[in-house]
Amino acid sequence: MTPLNLTTIDFSWLAILPLIALSVGAIVVMLAGTRVDDEDSAALGFIVLVALLAAFLLTMFELGQNTAAFRGSLAVDDYAVFFEVIIIIATALTVAMSLEYAADAGLAGAEYYALVAFAALGMLLMAAAGDLIIIFLGLETMSIAVYALAGFIRRDAKSNEAAIKYFLLGAFSTGFLLYGIALLYGATGSVRLTAIHASIAARTAVNPLLLLGLGMLLIGFGFKVAAVPFHMWTPDAYEGAPTPITAFMAVAVKLAAFAGFLRIFFTSLDPLATEWSPVLWALAVLSMTAGNVIALVQSNIKRMLAYSAIAHAGYALVGMAAANGREAGGAVLYYLLAYAFTSLGAFGVVVALDRGAESHAQIDDYRGLARDHPGLAAAMAVCLLSLTGVPPLAGFVAKFYVFAAALNAGFTGLVIIAVLNSVVSAYYYVGVIVAMYMREGGVAVESMSRRPGLLISIAVGVAGVIALGIYPQPYMGAAVNAFASALGRPALHAVSMLP
Amino acid sequence: MTPISYFLVLSALLFAIGVLGVLIRRNVIVMLMSIELMLNAVNLAFIALGRQVGSIDGQVIVFFVITVAAAEAAVGLGIVIAVFRNRATVNADELNLLRW
Numbered sequence: 001m002t003p004l005n006l007t008t009i010d011f012s013w014l015a016i017l018p019l020i021a022l023s024v025g026a027i028v029v030m031l032a033g034t035r036v037d038d039e040d041s042a043a044l045g046f047i048v049l050v051a052l053l054a055a056f057l058l059t060m061f062e063l064g065q066n067t068a069a070f071r072g073s074l075a076v077d078d079y080a081v082f083f084e085v086i087i088i089i090a091t092a093l094t095v096a097m098s099l100e101y102a103a104d105a106g107l108a109g110a111e112y113y114a115l116v117a118f119a120a121l122g123m124l125l126m127a128a129a130g131d132l133i134i135i136f137l138g139l140e141t142m143s144i145a146v147y148a149l150a151g152f153i154r155r156d157a158k159s160n161e162a163a164i165k166y167f168l169l170g171a172f173s174t175g176f177l178l179y180g181i182a183l184l185y186g187a188t189g190s191v192r193l194t195a196i197h198a199s200i201a202a203r204t205a206v207n208p209l210l211l212l213g214l215g216m217l218l219i220g221f222g223f224k225v226a227a228v229p230f231h232m233w234t235p236d237a238y239e240g241a242p243t244p245i246t247a248f249m250a251v252a253v254k255l256a257a258f259a260g261f262l263r264i265f266f267t268s269l270d271p272l273a274t275e276w277s278p279v280l281w282a283l284a285v286l287s288m289t290a291g292n293v294i295a296l297v298q299s300n301i302k303r304m305l306a307y308s309a310i311a312h313a314g315y316a317l318v319g320m321a322a323a324n325g326r327e328a329g330g331a332v333l334y335y336l337l338a339y340a341f342t343s344l345g346a347f348g349v350v351v352a353l354d355r356g357a358e359s360h361a362q363i364d365d366y367r368g369l370a371r372d373h374p375g376l377a378a379a380m381a382v383c384l385l386s387l388t389g390v391p392p393l394a395g396f397v398a399k400f401y402v403f404a405a406a407l408n409a410g411f412t413g414l415v416i417i418a419v420l421n422s423v424v425s426a427y428y429y430v431g432v433i434v435a436m437y438m439r440e441g442g443v444a445v446e447s448m449s450r451r452p453g454l455l456i457s458i459a460v461g462v463a464g465v466i467a468l469g470i471y472p473q474p475y476m477g478a479a480v481n482a483f484a485s486a487l488g489r490p491a492l493h494a495v496s497m498l499p
Numbered sequence: 500m501t502p503i504s505y506f507l508v509l510s511a512l513l514f515a516i517g518v519l520g521v522l523i524r525r526n527v528i529v530m531l532m533s534i535e536l537m538l539n540a541v542n543l544a545f546i547a548l549g550r551q552v553g554s555i556d557g558q559v560i561v562f563f564v565i566t567v568a569a570a571e572a573a574v575g576l577g578i579v580i581a582v583f584r585n586r587a588t589v590n591a592d593e594l595n596l597l598r599w
């Protein structure tokens with residue numbers, strides 16, 4: 001056996017300072033929580049925001065470095081930075097949404113903000129993971145914190161139920177993921193992504209251990225990104241969780257899972273692409289179709305957005321199944337970026353109507369919203385149109401890139417199914433817009449001027465949706481560049497995708 | 500020396516028992532135990548495979564998995580207690596407020 005050599009651990013402050021900033025922030029929140037009354041817990045939220053800002057600034061130093069630290073355990077590349085920046089923004093907006101909501105819903109307390117910060121820490125680890133152990137640790141740091149957050153309204157039976165279902169299926173899927181990691185380790189002799197790639201590429205015969213490991217990993221990640229048929233927990237967890245946490249799960253958790261998923265499959269398992277691409281094809285078709293069809297009949301908006309999130313994971317999988325080139329991979333990254341801002345904006349409006357104790361999360365509650373609150377209704381309409389894929393919004397550009405990439409790769413049938421699904425999805429997204437603008441009714445919504453954190457979150461989400469839709473080139477360039485950096489090759493065709 | 504396949508088959512069997520336990524049993528605590536069984540089956544596979552490929556990584560991972568499993572059990576039992584206080588049941592079939 002090779003002895004463990006501690007003198008050559010290849011220490012790098014650059015790689016871990018953002019993580020240290022976040023964990024210090026979380027610990028400070030927990031310590032400060034013993035001195036702060038629950039009514040003043042918004043101050044604790046600001047500590048997390050400061051830690052996130054520090055993590056963001058420290059992450060920016062990693063931009064363009066494209067190296068690895070800790071003997072390859074952590075990647076310091078543009079791919080990691082791309083996901084870390086989106087995750088940090090999504091977490092910051094979640095905290096901003098929570099500042100007023102937490103007090104209203106009785107979620108106040110240091111644990112709430114500390115758990116959000118620890119979850120974000122796990123997500124950053126997943127984005128930067130260079131080996132399978134780090135992916136596992138990041139995933140669990142994130143998941144365990146989010147299990148607790150989903151059940152944070154302790155007296156609410158729905159929140160309890162969301163937490164237990166999310167926990168049981170999450171832990172169940174972790175078992176599969178871990179078994180996949182074990183088999184992959186046994187088949188290739190390493191847990192480093194680069195070493196696994198080299199070992200698989202050099203192999204001539206197909207190893208059954210390897211294929212079994214691949215299948216287990218697909219099941220594990222299928223659960224984490226909520227692809228059909230591994231989606232059963234999603235609607236329940238999204239509906240029952242506190243609404244800002246639903247936004248957190250739909251955006252940050254999903255992006256972190258995709259960050260790990262894409263990294264493993266494109267940097268170390270890509271020699272097996274002929275094996276996994278058809279599986280992703282099937283998962284994409286099932287996720288899009290089941291997600292959109294079941295969303296049609298939902299009456300609760302959180303549940304509808306949960307099925308919509310499943311469908312959108314399907315669209316991202318379309319790009320992944322087809323991604324045999326780096327433009328296609330870049331398109332998936334751009335898709336996730338657009339999805340993140342759109343979902344944050346939409347869930348921000350859901351938080352605005354949901355006042356914790358008296359939950360107004362039925363689609364009927366949105367009737368007449370445009371008359372009393374034209375700003376909120378307009379923000380919701382923009383986000384829903386973006387989710388549908390209406391130009392010139394972010395969702396349209398993202399779908400265009402993904403579908404174009406899939407067509408280029410020869411996946412015509414898959415693209416036809418995806419486009420048909422987009423048409424179906426228009427029905428339920430537009431249904432909410434019709435309710436807001438053309439129906440009478442409505443519930444009392446507290447003035448937004450008293451909720452600046454929420455207002456800023458919605459504004460950032462909507463601004464992102466419009467900016468990514470009208471002027472996509474720099475962001476698409478960043479996405480293609482990020483994907484190329486994960487592959488360790490320069491972006492050769494970064495321009496060819498741009499219209 | 501015992502061939503590696505013995506360990507891998509044992510690990511696969513334990514894992515399968517764990518999966519079946521989660522799928523068949525309806526008591527949330529028994530489901531939690533079954534998940535722990537799955538994770539320990541993986542630990543066995545890690546140790547056996549680590550021995551076979553001749554690197555220490557497999558044994559190091561097991562420590563991480565044990566730690567994570569402990570944290571997961573702590574959070575999971577906490578959630579079970581919260582559910583039991585509100586609903587006075589730990590039967591998965593009776594937790595049906597959220598559906599469709």
